[in-house]
Amino acid sequence: MKLLFLTALCLTIATSSLSALSISDHWQKIEARTNASDWQNAYPLIQNAIAEYPQEEGFRITESWVLRNLKRHREAVSAGRKAMADFPMSAKIKEALSYSLCALFDEIYSSVGFQKDRVPAEAHAIAADAYRLLPMAWSATVYGNSLRVQGKLAEAVKVLERAARLYPKESFVRENLAFAYFDLADYELNTTKNHRQSLALANRGLLLKAGNDWGLRITAYANLNLKKFDEALAVFKNLHAQKPQDTQVLNDMGYTYYAYTQTLWHKRDKRNLLRLQTDIRLLADQPAAGAKHFVGALRNIADATEDYRSLADFLKALAAKRPEPFFLAMAGSVLNQLHLQLQRQKSPEAAQIQTESNIYLRSAMATFENQNPSRPRRSGLTFPLKGRVMVVAQFDGGGTHSGFEKYSYDFMHVDEANSVQRKNAPGKKNSDFYTFGEPVLAVLDGEVVNVEDDQADHSDASQLQFGPMNHIQIRHANGVMSHYAHLKKGSARVRVGMQVKRGQVIAAVGNSGMSHAPHLHFSVVTDDWVSVFYTFEQADLIRAGQTIRGESPFLVGDVLLNQ
Structure with a gap:
């Protein structure tokens, strides 16, 4: 065993x-x-x-x-x-x-x-x-x-830069470093607003990944914010040539042209404005969503050169080809400026152009409101001026009070005799008018989103003048903004981002922009800059010689007793 x-x-x-x-x-x-x-x-x-x-x-x-x-x-x-x-x-x-x-x-x-x-x-x-x-x-x-x-972007760049030095032949390291540069450039562009640093970082990324769409767009946006418009346009034109159907590129290029022409207009640089005009006209021939900024840029050029006739003809042809509310409104608006120009020149053609302008403007707004029946409305606004105030332009009053600006008013202060001018004043200086320098009030609580305050008031208050204007926009609830125009230079008491209360003084009445005399132009608009219907709080007013307790809509000649 x-x-x-x-x-x-x-x-x-x-x-x-x-x-x-x-x-x-x-x-x-x-x-x-x-x-x-x-x-x-x-x-x-x-x-x-x-x-x-x-x-x-x-x-x-x-x-x-x-x-x-x-x-x-x-x-x-x-x-x-x-x-x-x-x-x-x-x-x-x-x-x-x-x-x-x-x-x-x-x-x-x-x-x-x-x-x-x-x-x-x-x-x-x-x-x-x-x-x-x-x-x-x-x-x-x-x-x-x-x-x-x-979101630890600077650390990411540091780690990847070290790797790129140690492994220079590894293309995937260089590619990822490029994207880290773009990430950090995007952060500097949109968060810290350090546009120079953003541009430098994006350019570093493009050295590693040439032609990258994201990197190129960042350089364009940074240059745009640095007001290097030609550099920004060169990038957008290149991107547009590569991607002609990219609507975002077209929109960005249009906005760049708009900002560029706005800057040149304020500088009264007519030579460079005219240099841009041909390219802009070619790009404006597209549906309204893409054409908006290009047409705005052409409007800036016309305002600077006062050549409203050629732009009116161009926009009328565009409106005939694309009878959308936007093109109809723009044609009508420029025709109105031509009418005012001819009126200032005492031309017999002015009345005919005015009639044509109002046809375009009212057609544009009627079509727009039919297409958008649920537009917001606001009621109970605080009146933007104190004292004895006359309505000198009313809702749908033609010209700058029709079309997309249908729901807007012009206001001026008056005395007991309802005169807008001080007694014995010739009406040639701004100070000859009661309203010049009077406080302008916020009509609702909101956030200031735009302030333009450095344009000179016209020295001659006796006739219509053109040019850039001072204005303020305040965003309110329900997706609307209040718009205060023709303000006095240097009078703004608010800045962008500030929260304001209804009744708070925000600026003073002036005589800047396209204006015939000191006055306040007021409207309530949505983000697309189309006015909406609104009413003010009830107030005592004089209408046809009778004092009544009423509310808006007001009529031309109404005098509000807003103490």
């Missing part, structure tokens, strides 16, 4: 010894599979090898590699951490674990559609761990992207 047991034991030992593979045998079998990229069948072979030779470092490294190729990244990380516990001083094990962590981060980031706000905190810890273990090209890119996602 004893002999039989010993014989069996010897046979077992012999069989075991015969079945065991050497390390080189295992490698031969594993490499045959990995060389063929047969990862599925390579994995059980590597498991067998580790089971027989757990202290063979190469098998542990290969295990992580095979799992990564099987896209089983969490298992690769788990295997790598176990290997690190067994081989804490191994640089190769650290490298393998870092690679696995990088692959897992990329998998998580991709799984959320690269949406920054959906990346879990776990992913950022994984990226940081990968970089800590081995700050090589891949881990630096992963960690840099993690920092970008977290």
Whole structure:
């Protein structure tokens, strides 16, 4: 019996010894599979090898590699951490674990559609761990992207700049550094408003990724904010040539032309305005949504040169081709300016042009209101002036009180005899009028969104003048803004971003812009600059010689007793 047991034991030992593979045998079998990229069948072979030779470092490294190729990244990380516990001083094990962590981060980031706000905190810890273990090209890119996602943009740039210096041949490092520059440039552009720094960062990114759409747009926006209009336009023109159907590029280019011509108009630089005119006219021939800023730019040129006739002809032709409310309104508005110009010249043609203007303007607003029946309305506004005030232009009164400005008033202060001029004053100076310098009040609580305060008041108050005007806009609830125009130079008591209360003094009545005498032009508009219907609080007013308690709409000649 004893002999039989010993014989069996010897046979077992012999069989075991015969079945065991050497390390080189295992490698031969594993490499045959990995060389063929047969990862599925390579994995059980590597498991067998580790089971027989757990202290063979190469098998542990290969295990992580095979799992990564099987896209089983969490298992690769788990295997790598176990290997690190067994081989804490191994640089190769650290490298393998870092690679696995990088692959897992990329998998998580991709799984959320690269949406920054959906990346879990776990992913950022994984990226940081990968970089800590081995700050090589891949881990630096992963960690840099993690920092970008977290909004730590300056840190991301620092990490990726270091990687770009250490690994200059790795194109993916340079590409990710470019996007880090664009991220930081975008932040400087839109958050800190450091437009020079934004431009510098975007240009660095473009050196690494030439022609990138995002980087180019940032340079254009930065140049626009720096009032480097020609540089901004060069970028937008290039983008438009590449993507002629991109409406955002067209809109941005149009706004740049508008801002450029506005600046040149204020500088009275007619030569450069005329230089831009031909290009703008070509670009204005498109649907209203895209043409809005281009037409606004042409309007600036006409205001500066007072060449309203050629612009009126151009807009009439455009309105005939595209009878949309916007083009009808713009044609009518420019015709009105031509009418005023002819009236100032005492031309007999003025009346005919005025009639034509009002037809365009009223057609535009009627069409617009039919298309938009649910426009907001406001009631109970505080009256914007104190004292005895006459209505000198009413709702839909023609010209600048029709079309998109249908719901607007002009107000002037008067004396007991309802005269707008001081007694014995010739009416040539602004101070000859009671209303000049009188306080203007906010009609509702709101936030100041625009202030223009540096345009000179006209020195001659006896006839119609043209030019840029001082104005303030305040945004209120329900998506509307109150608009106060022709204000006195330097009188603004508010700034953009300030919260104001109804009845608060915001400026003074002036005589700037297209104005015949000191007065306040007032309206309530939406963001598209189309006026909406509104009423003021009830007030005592004199109408046709009778004092009544009434409310708006007011009529020309009404005198409000607003003490």
